[in-house]
Amino acid sequence: MKINVNELDKYIDQEITFSGFVDAIRDKKWVMFVILRDATGKVQMTIEKSEEANAPLLEIMSNLKVESTIKVTGKVVANEAVKLGGLEIIPSNIEVTSIAEDLPFDFNNLDGVNIDTRMDYKWIDMRNPRNTLIRQVESCMTKAMRDYLYLNNFTEIHTPKLIGAASESGSEVFEVKYFDGSAYLAQSDQFYKQMALAGGLDRVFEVGPVFRAENSNTNRHATEFTGFDLEFAYIDSYEDVMSLEEDLLIAGLTAVKEQYGDKILEVFGKEVIVPTKPFPRMKLKDLYEEFHERYGFDIPKEDIGDMNAEAEKLTYKLAQEKFNSEFMFITDYAATKRPFYHMRDEEGKLQGYDLIWRGTEITSGAQREHRYEELSKNAKEKGLGKDVEFYLQFFKYGCPPHGGFGIGLDRLTMLLLGLSSIKETQFLFRGPNRLNP
Ligand code: AMO
Numbered sequence: 001m002k003i004n005v006n007e008l009d010k011y012i013d014q015e016i017t018f019s020g021f022v023d024a025i026r027d028k029k030w031v032m033f034v035i036l037r038d039a040t041g042k043v044q045m046t047i048e049k050s051e052e053a054n055a056p057l058l059e060i061m062s063n064l065k066v067e068s069t070i071k072v073t074g075k076v077v078a079n080e081a082v083k084l085g086g087l088e089i090i091p092s093n094i095e096v097t098s099i100a101e102d103l104p105f106d107f108n109n110l111d112g113v114n115i116d117t118r119m120d121y122k123w124i125d126m127r128n129p130r131n132t133l134i135r136q137v138e139s140c141m142t143k144a145m146r147d148y149l150y151l152n153n154f155t156e157i158h159t160p161k162l163i164g165a166a167s168e169s170g171s172e173v174f175e176v177k178y179f180d181g182s183a184y185l186a187q188s189d190q191f192y193k194q195m196a197l198a199g200g201l202d203r204v205f206e207v208g209p210v211f212r213a214e215n216s217n218t219n220r221h222a223t224e225f226t227g228f229d230l231e232f233a234y235i236d237s238y239e240d241v242m243s244l245e246e247d248l249l250i251a252g253l254t255a256v257k258e259q260y261g262d263k264i265l266e267v268f269g270k271e272v273i274v275p276t277k278p279f280p281r282m283k284l285k286d287l288y289e290e291f292h293e294r295y296g297f298d299i300p301k302e303d304i305g306d307m308n309a310e311a312e313k314l315t316y317k318l319a320q321e322k323f324n325s326e327f328m329f330i331t332d333y334a335a336t337k338r339p340f341y342h343m344r345d346e347e348g349k350l351q352g353y354d355l356i357w358r359g360t361e362i363t364s365g366a367q368r369e370h371r372y373e374e375l376s377k378n379a380k381e382k383g384l385g386k387d388v389e390f391y392l393q394f395f396k397y398g399c400p401p402h403g404g405f406g407i408g409l410d411r412l413t414m415l416l417l418g419l420s421s422i423k424e425t426q427f428l429f430r431g432p433n434r435l436n437p
Contacts, residue, residue, distance in 0.1 A: 005041035011076045018089055019071045034061055044082050045089045060094050067100035115423055130267050137260050138413040144255030145248050154203040159192035161185060161209060165387035174213045185211035191391045193231040198399040205230035215432045219421040220360055220411055224430035231404030238351045238367040241403040242329055246277045270418040273326055280323035283332040290318055305334025316359035329353045340378040342366040358415045365405025372396050
């Protein structure tokens with residue numbers, strides 16, 4: 001394996017090979033400094049001009065553009081005068097492994113570079129350390145949440161993304177040609193994660209793609225995003241589901257704070273705040289009342305029983321003012337506004353929730369309706385017929401009470417780092433007008 005910049009101090013006074021991007025070339029009178037870069041940092045390579053043996057190396061480097069990649073054989077030397085990590089590489093051989101042309105923009109200064117240009121050349125945009133950090137933080141958060149679930153006996157599953165019928169609501173589904181007929185791209189792993197419980201696995205989760213044919217150009221909608229979804233059996237109520245989500249997010253944010261907290265503050269100006277249990281909870285009706293009294297805001301008629309973007313923003317304000325929290329669970333949505341698979345109690349009260357963080361919904365969750373008769377009735381009420389028949393079968397042959405939730409991972413990362421848009425957050429954004437690269 002290649003030696004990384006952050007491991008070079010283990011090789012002081014040794015001959016090694018090092019590979020990386022040419023980040024900068026500083027050609028001075030007596031010496032050429034070449035800054036090399038890999039995913040872990042930067043290191044200086046120093047070529048003395050007075051040394052005859054260096055002539056071919058200088059020749060190579062003089063003709064090379066920055067962002068080319070090279071493989072250097074040389075000695076790692078400790079040198080306090082070198083600001084970059086106190087060491088340098090003194091090369092004896094340089095091999096050019098790839099030649100770069102002039103870049104379409106300076107990735108070190110993205111101010112004023114159009115977001116579409118940045119997305120067109122995402123692999124160059126990513127070379128900005130800020131953008132590599134986005135990926136690293138997301139990876140750290142995902143790993144910590146995965147670890148938490150493995151520790152708690154969850155099994156990671158992989159469900160199909162090509163499906164025969166819509167999994168959430170019909171209007172937002174992508175239809176794709178499938179031989180002589182049609183298939184659909186999964187809008188959620190909802191039905192299949194529940195099927196796994198009917199299959200006897202008590203606790204499952206999946207981190208995978210979710211497709212939504214939503215023609216909306218907001219800062220938080222993508223047509224393809226990554227869902228972090230889980231489902232677990234033998235719960236008593238959706239309180240158990242919220243409690244698990246609290247633990248999961250605390251585990252994820254603790255790891256991110258430990259590993260990247262300082263860096264995030266330095267680069268993004270955002271403090272990673274690890275919340276404490278329990279997160280505040282409010283019923284939708286009480287929330288509306290507080291909005292009216294505190295902010296003079298009334299939810300528009302068409303959104304009654306639900307939230308909208310403005311209400312989510314105000315929820316953050318309220319969560320901070322009233323509970324000194326960045327998070328808030330909202331419960332008691334109108335059953336008419338929620339999916340048919342959410343359980344309702346005897347009075348018809350919905351046993352589900354949304355979680356709002358920093359002004360944006362990051363999760364929907366619920367206790368699920370696992371009783372075949374009730375579930376069939378709920379589906380019928382929503383006008384769902386043939387499409388969900390296969391799903392209803394999962395509940396006919398014994399299925400434990402259960403619940404779960406789905407987190408939008410891209411939104412989580414966006415909010416964690418205080419990014420202004422999901423376009424900037426996603427590794428490769430997918431939206432109504434963007435399918436490339
Ligand atoms: P829901 O539809 O609320 O619930 O989606 C779960 C979470 O996914 C994120 N999300 C999105 N992120 C980016 N772009 C979008 N277009 C988009 N749409 C949703 C949000 C949201 O909270 N099956 C249920 C989950 C469950 O109950 O387990 C579901 O899909 O963060």
